[in-house]
Amino acid sequence: MSWKRKLEKSWGRLGMKYKLSDICDIKIGRTPPRKESQWFNTGLYSDYTWVSIKDLGECNKYIDFSSETISLDGQEKFNIPIVKTGTILLSFKLTVGRVAIATKNLLTNEAIAQLPIKDSSKVDRDFLYYYLLRYPWSTLGSTSSIATAINSKLIKEMEVELPDILMQRKIANILSTFDEKINTNYDTNNNLLEHARLMYKNRFIDMTTFDGIMPNEWHVGTVSEIIKFHDSKRVPLSSRERTYLEKIYPYYGATSVMDYVDRYLFDGVYLLIGEDGTVIDNKGFPVLQYVEGKFWVNNHAHIITGKNGYSVEILYLLFSMTNVQSIVTGAVQPKISQANLNKLPVVIPSTTEIQSFDSIIQPIFSQIRILRAENDRLATIRDTLLPKLMSGELDISDIDL
Numbered sequence: 001m002s003w004k005r006k007l008e009k010s011w012g013r014l015g016m017k018y019k020l021s022d023i024c025d026i027k028i029g030r031t032p033p034r035k036e037s038q039w040f041n042t043g044l045y046s047d048y049t050w051v052s053i054k055d056l057g058e059c060n061k062y063i064d065f066s067s068e069t070i071s072l073d074g075q076e077k078f079n080i081p082i083v084k085t086g087t088i089l090l091s092f093k094l095t096v097g098r099v100a101i102a103t104k105n106l107l108t109n110e111a112i113a114q115l116p117i118k119d120s121s122k123v124d125r126d127f128l129y130y131y132l133l134r135y136p137w138s139t140l141g142s143t144s145s146i147a148t149a150i151n152s153k154l155i156k157e158m159e160v161e162l163p164d165i166l167m168q169r170k171i172a173n174i175l176s177t178f179d180e181k182i183n184t185n186y187d188t189n190n191n192l193l194e195h196a197r198l199m200y201k202n203r204f205i206d207m208t209t210f211d212g213i214m215p216n217e218w219h220v221g222t223v224s225e226i227i228k229f230h231d232s233k234r235v236p237l238s239s240r241e242r243t244y245l246e247k248i249y250p251y252y253g254a255t256s257v258m259d260y261v262d263r264y265l266f267d268g269v270y271l272l273i274g275e276d277g278t279v280i281d282n283k284g285f286p287v288l289q290y291v292e293g294k295f296w297v298n299n300h301a302h303i304i305t306g307k308n309g310y311s312v313e314i315l316y317l318l319f320s321m322t323n324v325q326s327i328v329t330g331a332v333q334p335k336i337s338q339a340n341l342n343k344l345p346v347v348i349p350s351t352t353e354i355q356s357f358d359s360i361i362q363p364i365f366s367q368i369r370i371l372r373a374e375n376d377r378l379a380t381i382r383d384t385l386l387p388k389l390m391s392g393e394l395d396i397s398d399i400d401l
């Protein structure tokens with residue numbers, strides 16, 4: 001039986017029933033008009049972090065970053081609700097059910113609800129986070145559209161069943177131990193990536209090893225010389241098709257995992273680059289996903305591997321430090337086409353230099369993959385425990401806080 005079915009069966013045995021609006025002062029974020037660019041990404045210290053569903057897909061339990069910002073003037077003009085530190089965030093459009101806790105004051109767009117708890121003596125924030133993390137969202141609607149959107153009225157009226165506050169805290173404490181290790185691994189991976197990026201920058205951008213002068217064996221070429229596309233293998237699955245599939249393999253979109261499915265198209269290590277939609281960050285760098293294992297991709301991300309000595313890992317480092325603003329087309333729906341990506345100019349070092357650098361960074365990325373796999377195992381154990389703790393199948397009444 002899947003975790004979802006177990007959780008649905010246990011849902012009625014938790015305790016008192018409440019509407020979510022009874023226990024949380026629910027507010028919805030906003031987006032200023034996109035054509036009024038003066039409100040976005042001004043670079044001022046006073047700008048607010050402005051969280052999107054994409055950002056929720058890239059964080060773990062806590063969030064304090066975003067790919068875009070909103071100015072203080074923009075927040076005031078459009079009366080965008082400020083999310084206070086410690087507030088739970090919940091996505092309810094496009095990708096339903098992403099949950100995180102804000103660790104600083106920030107803003108969100110209109111696809112995310114903020115759930116500040118009204119009375120912390122009755123509701124434990126971390127318990128509610130875990131409850132929502134594995135809530136059976138399909139029970140809120142009778143159609144397949146539930147996979148892509150739930151209206152704010154449904155969010156406010158959804159039933160939440162809570163045990164007493166002491167039991168909430170015990171369950172949250174047990175599950176938090178897993179997230180602490182997951183967050184530690186996540187931070188370690190970020191540090192490893194930053195170290196690899198710094199090495200790439202020193203060697204191939206600043207060329208400090210060569211006194212800042214490009215060696216004669218290197219040349220300025222185009223991306224077409226070093227990448228191979230696998231886009232022809234992409235097959236999009238509609239939300240209706242995905243609704244009834246077992247959740248086994250990640251289903252990637254332009255920016256992150258959108259869902260899980262019971263089949264896969266790819267097996268290995270690949271680089272995904274957003275093709276349309278959100279394709280760059282607020283500084284003009286491409287949206288990248290370094291992925292491994294078995295997975296499915298829709299038609300909104302390019303699937304890339306390297307050629308002529310370039311590994312996926314070197315490509316990841318290269319593109320993470322290459323501004324691609326100039327090749328983005330489309331005012332309403334930004335797009336990076338294969339043709340434009342292929343024409344992007346890049347410095348191409350000698351094969352010997354590329355191979356030498358690759359031998360240095362492969363152990364780093366190997367460790368990153370190991371920690372990712374460990375996080376997947378920890379999350380699986382946590383999610384297996386969740387319905388058992390909530391239903392009382394695992395008795396923790398004698399455990400002291």
